[in-house]
Amino acid sequence: MPSKPLPPITIDAVYAAPGYLFRRMQQIAVSIFMEECKAFDLTPVQYAALVAIHTHPGIDATRLSAVIAFDRSTLGSVIERLEAKAYIERKPAPEDKRIKLLYLTKSGAAILREIIPAVERAQARMLEPLKPADRKALMGLLAQLVDLNNEASRVPLRAEDALEHLGKGG
Amino acid sequence: MPSKPLPPITIDAVYAAPGYLFRRMQQIAVSIFMEECKAFDLTPVQYAALVAIHTHPGIDATRLSAVIAFDRSTLGSVIERLEAKAYIERKPAPEDKRIKLLYLTKSGAAILREIIPAVERAQARMLEPLKPADRKALMGLLAQLVDLNNEASRVPLRAEDALEHLGKGG
DNA sequence: CATAGATTGTAAGTATACTGTCAATTAACA
DNA sequence: TGTTAATTGACAGTATACTTACAATCTATG
Numbered sequence: 001m002p003s004k005p006l007p008p009i010t011i012d013a014v015y016a017a018p019g020y021l022f023r024r025m026q027q028i029a030v031s032i033f034m035e036e037c038k039a040f041d042l043t044p045v046q047y048a049a050l051v052a053i054h055t056h057p058g059i060d061a062t063r064l065s066a067v068i069a070f071d072r073s074t075l076g077s078v079i080e081r082l083e084a085k086a087y088i089e090r091k092p093a094p095e096d097k098r099i100k101l102l103y104l105t106k107s108g109a110a111i112l113r114e115i116i117p118a119v120e121r122a123q124a125r126m127l128e129p130l131k132p133a134d135r136k137a138l139m140g141l142l143a144q145l146v147d148l149n150n151e152a153s154r155v156p157l158r159a160e161d162a163l164e165h166l167g168k169g170g
Numbered sequence: 171m172p173s174k175p176l177p178p179i180t181i182d183a184v185y186a187a188p189g190y191l192f193r194r195m196q197q198i199a200v201s202i203f204m205e206e207c208k209a210f211d212l213t214p215v216q217y218a219a220l221v222a223i224h225t226h227p228g229i230d231a232t233r234l235s236a237v238i239a240f241d242r243s244t245l246g247s248v249i250e251r252l253e254a255k256a257y258i259e260r261k262p263a264p265e266d267k268r269i270k271l272l273y274l275t276k277s278g279a280a281i282l283r284e285i286i287p288a289v290e291r292a293q294a295r296m297l298e299p300l301k302p303a304d305r306k307a308l309m310g311l312l313a314q315l316v317d318l319n320n321e322a323s324r325v326p327l328r329a330e331d332a333l334e335h336l337g338k339g340g
Numbered sequence: 341c342a343t344a345g346a347t348t349g350t351a352a353g354t355a356t357a358c359t360g361t362c363a364a365t366t367a368a369c370a
Numbered sequence: 371t372g373t374t375a376a377t378t379g380a381c382a383g384t385a386t387a388c389t390t391a392c393a394a395t396c397t398a399t400g
């Protein structure tokens with residue numbers, strides 16, 4: 001019994017923990033994205049917002065936050081920045097004075113077209129160190145896990161529910 | 171040729187992209203961690219810092235940032251918060267007036283012992299929706315990918331290099 | 341139609357995460 | 371030894387991410 005006063009855990013256990021690997025991978029992914037897209041001055045979240053608004057023109061902020069699984073409170077400032085860059089427009093909804101509808105501007109659509117090759121390079125680089133079969137396996141498992149854990153992280157609405165009155169005109 | 175003015179990408183492509191899945195999984199992981207550990211008022215990063223200081227007593231802030239792959243600038247405020255909670259102590263290094271050495275306090279060691287079961291519950295919950303074999307496969311691939319991508323995200327020092335003069339007394 | 345409850349956007353407050361910059365200090369070198 | 375270079379910690383500034391709170395507005399109900 002030679003000392004050993006505090007043996008609860010070591011940093012090596014942290015390195016192998018899912019939470020640590022998820023955080024580290026997210027750091028790396030953002031870093032690669034920003035590097036590939038530095039010519040465009042768009043963050044990953046701003047990019048996702050642009051794509052979502054492009055796919056669902058006239059969406060409002062609350063539904064947008066559900067569609068891109070993005071915190072509702074923070075989204076306000078993201079929208080502000082995109083509006084300041086003139087990539088999106090906010091228009092009041094005629095039938096509901098609370099809601100502001102979001103639309104891509106011409107330059108928003110243009111930047112989206114231009115940035116896509118860089119984004120695809122970034123996505124490819126994130127997985128590049130793995131063999132193709134392993135990339136597929138990892139993405140498959142991760143997509144599955146995110147889907148099954150979807151309820152764990154609080155999002156105001158499920159993406160599908162959020163869009164019932166959009167796009168399909170009903 | 172019926173219209174189709176902007177077909178560059180849709181939100182479904184974003185959902186399948188690695189960057190989106192990594193971000194979403196990180197959100198979920200943090201959410202689960204905070205839920206399991208809410209009785210302790212410790213964030214995942216603060217927890218990792220405590221473990222690292224416990225494993226490497228007398229580490230300085232720059233090396234700590236390398237050990238837990240944590241941004242050096244942000245670490246200052248993390249250390250401040252841990253110091254304010256009296257979980258760690260900062261002592262000036264005798265041989266180098268720039269450096270402040272970090273040590274766990276008694277209550278820091280105590281909270282670390284107490285929180286570990288909650289942390290382990292959280293880590294287990296993150297992977298719970300997958301079959302055991304899939305959990306193993308996912309963690310293996312992710313550990314591999316993080317390791318091979320380590321250079322992509324800027325960290326001042328590699329964890330191993332950061333510790334050469336610590337612990338082993340040389 | 342009046343009121344309670346829900347929804348929308350906004351804001352305040354905390355905590356990462358990153359980019360820069362800076363002064364104090366130490367190390368390297370001419 | 372004296373100047374330069376590197377290191378350390380601190381700070382300012384931007385951008386997520388989350389919690390709670392709040393006013394304006396809409397909906398549901400009596």
